[in-house]
Amino acid sequence: GGTATAGSPSASRAAVAPLAPTVPAGTTITVGDPSVKVALELSGLIKELDFNVEFANISGGPQTTEAFRANALDVGSVADIPPIHATWTGLDVRIIASAFRQDAVNHPLYELGIAPGAGISSLQELRGKKIAYSPGQAQGALVLRILEKAGLGQKDVKLVELPSTGDVYATALASKQVDAAPLGGVQIKRYLSKYQADGGSTLRHGLRDDPSHLYSPAKVLDDPAKAAALAAYVEVWGKAKRWVEDHPAEWLEGYYVKDQGLSREDGRYLIDAAGKADVPLSWAEAIERHQQTIDLLAREQKKPELVAADLYDTRYEAIAGTSFAAAGKAGA
Amino acid sequence: MSAATAVRRTAVAPHQDPAPAHPKDVRPTGRRLGPGRRRRLAWLLGPSALLLLWTVASATGLLDPRILSEPWTVVATAGELIADGRLQENLAISAQRAGLGLFFGIVVGAVLALLSGLSRAGEALIDGPVQIKRAIPGLALIPLLILWFGIDETMKVLTITLGVFVPIYLQTHAALRGIDLRYVELAQTVGLSRAGFIRRVVLPGALPGFFLGLRFAVTGAWVSLVVVEQINSTSGIGYMMELARTYGQTNIIVLGLAVYGILGLLSDGIVRFIERKALSWQRTLAG
Amino acid sequence: MSAATAVRRTAVAPHQDPAPAHPKDVRPTGRRLGPGRRRRLAWLLGPSALLLLWTVASATGLLDPRILSEPWTVVATAGELIADGRLQENLAISAQRAGLGLFFGIVVGAVLALLSGLSRAGEALIDGPVQIKRAIPGLALIPLLILWFGIDETMKVLTITLGVFVPIYLQTHAALRGIDLRYVELAQTVGLSRAGFIRRVVLPGALPGFFLGLRFAVTGAWVSLVVVEQINSTSGIGYMMELARTYGQTNIIVLGLAVYGILGLLSDGIVRFIERKALSWQRTLAG
Amino acid sequence: MAAHFGGLTAVGSSPGTTPRTLREAPTVSAVSVRGLIRGFGPKGVLNGVDLDIAPGEFVALLGPSGCGKSTLLRALAGLDHDVKGSGVISVPDRVSVVFQDSRLLPWDSVLGNVTLGLRDHDADAKARKALAEVGLAGREKAWPHELSGGEQQRVALARSLVREPQLLLADEPFGALDALTRIKMHGLLRDLVAAHRPAVLLVTHDVDEAIALADRIVVLDSGRVATVRKVAPEIGTAVDAAGHEALRRNLLTALGVDVAASSH
Amino acid sequence: MAAHFGGLTAVGSSPGTTPRTLREAPTVSAVSVRGLIRGFGPKGVLNGVDLDIAPGEFVALLGPSGCGKSTLLRALAGLDHDVKGSGVISVPDRVSVVFQDSRLLPWDSVLGNVTLGLRDHDADAKARKALAEVGLAGREKAWPHELSGGEQQRVALARSLVREPQLLLADEPFGALDALTRIKMHGLLRDLVAAHRPAVLLVTHDVDEAIALADRIVVLDSGRVATVRKVAPEIGTAVDAAGHEALRRNLLTALGVDVAASSH
Numbered sequence A: 001g002g003t004a005t006a007g008s009p010s011a012s013r014a015a016v017a018p019l020a021p022t023v024p025a026g027t028t029i030t031v032g033d034p035s036v037k038v039a040l041e042l043s044g045l046i047k048e049l050d051f052n053v054e055f056a057n058i059s060g061g062p063q064t065t066e067a068f069r070a071n072a073l074d075v076g077s078v079a080d081i082p083p084i085h086a087t088w089t090g091l092d093v094r095i096i097a098s099a100f101r102q103d104a105v106n107h108p109l110y111e112l113g114i115a116p117g118a119g120i121s122s123l124q125e126l127r128g129k130k131i132a133y134s135p136g137q138a139q140g141a142l143v144l145r146i147l148e149k150a151g152l153g154q155k156d157v158k159l160v161e162l163p164s165t166g167d168v169y170a171t172a173l174a175s176k177q178v179d180a181a182p183l184g185g186v187q188i189k190r191y192l193s194k195y196q197a198d199g200g201s202t203l204r205h206g207l208r209d210d211p212s213h214l215y216s217p218a219k220v221l222d223d224p225a226k227a228a229a230l231a232a233y234v235e236v237w238g239k240a241k242r243w244v245e246d247h248p249a250e251w252l253e254g255y256y257v258k259d260q261g262l263s264r265e266d267g268r269y270l271i272d273a274a275g276k277a278d279v280p281l282s283w284a285e286a287i288e289r290h291q292q293t294i295d296l297l298a299r300e301q302k303k304p305e306l307v308a309a310d311l312y313d314t315r316y317e318a319i320a321g322t323s324f325a326a327a328g329k330a331g332a
Numbered sequence B, C: 001m002s003a004a005t006a007v008r009r010t011a012v013a014p015h016q017d018p019a020p021a022h023p024k025d026v027r028p029t030g031r032r033l034g035p036g037r038r039r040r041l042a043w044l045l046g047p048s049a050l051l052l053l054w055t056v057a058s059a060t061g062l063l064d065p066r067i068l069s070e071p072w073t074v075v076a077t078a079g080e081l082i083a084d085g086r087l088q089e090n091l092a093i094s095a096q097r098a099g100l101g102l103f104f105g106i107v108v109g110a111v112l113a114l115l116s117g118l119s120r121a122g123e124a125l126i127d128g129p130v131q132i133k134r135a136i137p138g139l140a141l142i143p144l145l146i147l148w149f150g151i152d153e154t155m156k157v158l159t160i161t162l163g164v165f166v167p168i169y170l171q172t173h174a175a176l177r178g179i180d181l182r183y184v185e186l187a188q189t190v191g192l193s194r195a196g197f198i199r200r201v202v203l204p205g206a207l208p209g210f211f212l213g214l215r216f217a218v219t220g221a222w223v224s225l226v227v228v229e230q231i232n233s234t235s236g237i238g239y240m241m242e243l244a245r246t247y248g249q250t251n252i253i254v255l256g257l258a259v260y261g262i263l264g265l266l267s268d269g270i271v272r273f274i275e276r277k278a279l280s281w282q283r284t285l286a287g
Numbered sequence D, E: 001m002a003a004h005f006g007g008l009t010a011v012g013s014s015p016g017t018t019p020r021t022l023r024e025a026p027t028v029s030a031v032s033v034r035g036l037i038r039g040f041g042p043k044g045v046l047n048g049v050d051l052d053i054a055p056g057e058f059v060a061l062l063g064p065s066g067c068g069k070s071t072l073l074r075a076l077a078g079l080d081h082d083v084k085g086s087g088v089i090s091v092p093d094r095v096s097v098v099f100q101d102s103r104l105l106p107w108d109s110v111l112g113n114v115t116l117g118l119r120d121h122d123a124d125a126k127a128r129k130a131l132a133e134v135g136l137a138g139r140e141k142a143w144p145h146e147l148s149g150g151e152q153q154r155v156a157l158a159r160s161l162v163r164e165p166q167l168l169l170a171d172e173p174f175g176a177l178d179a180l181t182r183i184k185m186h187g188l189l190r191d192l193v194a195a196h197r198p199a200v201l202l203v204t205h206d207v208d209e210a211i212a213l214a215d216r217i218v219v220l221d222s223g224r225v226a227t228v229r230k231v232a233p234e235i236g237t238a239v240d241a242a243g244h245e246a247l248r249r250n251l252l253t254a255l256g257v258d259v260a261a262s263s264h
């Protein structure tokens, strides 16, 4: 396997024409960023997008890369694994905006669900246990990182390949088919409320799993009109992040309850779990952490090495951070 | 009244008309080998038993409500979702997609079946690719479909169409090929035109098979919503279920399953009803 | 030789045996309405055309190789995978799973079809739940299957069984119900026992439908591997494809699709071959 | 109609006890039909048929096309569960039917069709013998569709010959046979009757055939038994017998044929 | 066998030009069969049949069961593409067939079965009239399975009556009819022949019927035409005509019946 050539990030990326200050008339971009779309609508920021933006309800790695290939999407919203895999499969992509969580270690997206009676209370105790593993997904990469942190190799545990869709992991834990499995978001709360009584628990992994990115195909970014439109979008995106930060009640009601059909309680749990957002002005730290993830995955999954910095389009580095910070000052 | 006492009589055990006002009706009652007379509403028995089982298993704790919500929870959830309009809206949108896909699938499947069933050239060209198509997992085709047809409604309806046409094709083709040669000979001797042959012999003769294909197709159309409504959609029952799955809302998932079950039973029932009417000329074991 | 000059003759246009050594063979040649004689190897035409299309589209760059690898790449990949043994091993394991699931599915489907087809009570209890089962998306059942049957081979074979038994049941049931009442009457008058009735009338009469169900079942068994081999498995063709998908190894995915296509064509062809032999008593349009 | 439901058939008739309606009967007969009424939809087909057949008796049934002969036979064979009507029928245990269509299972060989339902050890040998008797030796393995119309009818006949019914119901079993074959088949049927003495009800359109074979001839008309004629033994066996032509004309007249004017 | 392939039928026979084999023919006949050989597997059924039928001529075909009568008819109707054999057949353009089984489409009404393939504007009216003539007025909407055997046969007859064929091939079309109905149907067939003068080939097992209807009677035996008898007009119409009984005995003898000994 492994025949996919690592995307040869054009060294000339920096030499690409600087972003145009205005979006040419008639430019259209298709955006796969469903939650931000709701934030834009709730906040009225959507009016600031004075060019044609079409929203598609597409997010996550597999779906966005499929849509990129089909030229059906210009920008997608994902965590830090999909850009890596996209590059490995020969799809040249660039990150154009990144958001994180403040105090990320204490506000993780995922926790390690522990099956009732598995007797795991520290990462080291994972040795010899069955762990649900979905290669190619963020959860899969997380498992590898957790093992690395615990000083364990793939051989020291039993990785059980399972798709992480729906509540398969919770079910697998509850029926003790696996001893540990990464659970994300509201599934953590559900698992505990359902199975804590039986002895189920969760374990914090103490790693940062918070990156969330906007990324686009390089082909799109080479188009000056679209590149300018994306810059405008990223700017509003930063403001939207700030708006969500500042309007938790509206966000809870408008997004979680009304749009996603969650109960208020669940929505509040998710908002609390997310903590405060961090949209940095510089990507340096993020790129460094991204590189570590790449190194780990390349080693464990036998993939070619990549340079993390090549995954980022630095022309956009400060845009989101600036607007995020500015909107905060203006709103305060 | 006369009877042969010399002859063993067990098999003639007669039965009497229970209403004495009626004239006597005593018939030879040999064992009946068919399933007997159709009884109205009997079809409710199985689903009701299932429902009862579910209820009892939930009530006694045999069934873990954390995996499969209790019926009453599901009913309550349904009440909520209906009250705020989500269930109906999603259903309406899904029904539209399924209906469109079904329509095109039926047309495509039937036309291909005719082409391939009535000419060896058509068969050579069409049949193999259809068999290949149905051997390839639908999920694996989605990237190609997105590539060629984008991520909008077209692609969704097309995906359903692609799923639906297969059973229609296969069944119609097989039924058509199964038409008794005697009727083909008849058509030849009365000088039916090709169109007349199709209209008067092939279509009615293949109708039983077509209906069976339709039964696969209607449930198939509903089921494929689960897949297509994961792609760029913000509505529909498949989307509703997918959302519930990512948030682990067991009650909504199970409600979705119940809705699927009911939709399946209903659509299948409707097809079978039409089938019975349309095939009233048949004298079969079905009675 | 005599001919009526008063009578129009176009339809009698005779044709002559091309080999003059043979006795003359001049027949009335009315239009033939059926598809005509079966031709050997004609079935290869469609798949070959498909292959040609794919090759040409790839060679001319019409088809993006990142979406659908070129045929030669796929052949090269197949060569590599066969050389290092991966393809055969995965196929063997998958074939075992599919075979087991198929076997149980056929047994379960046929038995349920008989129970439900031959008694109204059986039908009332069995038919509804089967319709519900097939209306419920298979993916949604996986958590329940994991809960009840774990994540080992049992669960995999069971999932395939659950998928396979549906078409077998539906087809056998419908074919059985479609048996001409005249044969049922005959069975009654010759005093066939229930078992004899099933063996001599029901099973052979329902065989054409059963075979059609089997055609759905064999490809169904292969296709369901894609789903079941995602669960706790590190082998099998479905797993191989899933892995390739997560890593975006288009060439392996497309190879997988090709393998599926070939497997589908082959298994379908085998069933149809057996069908033709077993149903040689039929005199139908199929010829 | 409610009376046909499976659950109700047990009323008054647990196996082993003679049913009440039969105990009343004083005379011995294999078949007894009283006030038989059958109809499809509004129009009645049988409007009160009474008929008795003694064990060993051979009754021929004549009647115009569509008068209800097959309907009567099906009622006797217990094959009309779903047909409206009333009346009292009693028939023996083992009834064998030759249908108007030859009704061979298309998926079974000729031999398989003959042995259908036979439970004897030597079923195959018996069936081969019967097939040879009807002139189809060597065709045991043929499919029904490979037979000519008359051959199919003879297989159906062979199927009824290998059985030992107490009542044989035959619906035009010789319709598709030529004169010579027909005469041979008459002989076979006579042998069967002589050997096992079943009651026979034979539907035919051939008045001569009826006279040649039957002890008694019944003509059905307007849903009732219109005419009954005993056939004296000497009339049945010889064409030149005194009463033969008279009986023939009599029956043809009963069937509505103007004997004087017709060319047969 | 290669000669049956669709692609080869055009050889020497583009529409409009008279095919070579026909131009050679000197005499005028509707049907011409020369050296017809047909067989299933090793055994031959027809071993060289020669037969001519003039336009308007009525030929009756007799022969023992399984001798190949239906095989001959199917060859004339062009329905035996897949049967091995050789020979030269020429038949007119419009051929109508009454099959040995009545062969009604089970999914079509009685009326629909009669109008099948009719292209006239008044097809329905014609069909209703034909149905009335065969005594089935009012049954137009019935399903075939709701008819008695004889009624089904009469529908098949009606289907052939509404057409105006140049050749009518009828395979035992009256087999399931009672004496009176049969006489009526004979009349209808005679009327059709008088009106449109088709060539007719009628298979029957009833020697009297053959004499009553045909201009010429052909007996098939061992796959060949064994006997040919002209029927003088006065013999056909009256039973008492001098030659009638002689012809009858002659034909029965040809069919292998020992006339002296048999009771018909």
Ligand SMILES: Nc1ncnc2c1ncn2[C@@H]1O[C@H](COP(=O)(O)OP(=O)(O)OP(=O)(O)O)[C@@H](O)[C@H]1O
Binding pocket: D040, D041, D045, D063, D064, D065, D066, D067, D068, D069, D070, D071, D072, D100, E145, E146, E147, E148, E149, E150, E151, E176, E178
């Ligand atoms: N299933 C049915 N539905 C409606 N009518 C029917 C049905 N079966 C029979 N009939 C009618 O009942 C009448 C009697 O039919 P039956 O078959 O008993 O006639 P038959 O005396 O056997 O005639 P044939 O000599 O032509 O066989 C006919 O008019 C027929 O059309």
Ligand SMILES: Nc1ncnc2c1ncn2[C@@H]1O[C@H](COP(=O)(O)OP(=O)(O)OP(=O)(O)O)[C@@H](O)[C@H]1O
Binding pocket: D145, D146, D147, D148, D149, D150, D151, D176, D178, E040, E041, E045, E063, E064, E065, E066, E067, E068, E069, E070, E071, E072, E100
């Ligand atoms: N498809 C077939 N395969 C093999 N043998 C056949 C086939 N069709 C007919 N035969 C045989 O050919 C012979 C002639 O059949 P055909 O139907 O022509 O007889 P027939 O003269 O019409 O007889 P009948 O009066 O009984 O209808 C028969 O012995 C029959 O068994």
Ligand SMILES: [Mg+2]
Binding pocket: D069, D070, D071, D100, D171, E148, E149, E150
């Ligand atoms: Mg009848």
Ligand SMILES: [Mg+2]
Binding pocket: D148, D149, D150, E069, E070, E071, E100, E171
């Ligand atoms: Mg014949």
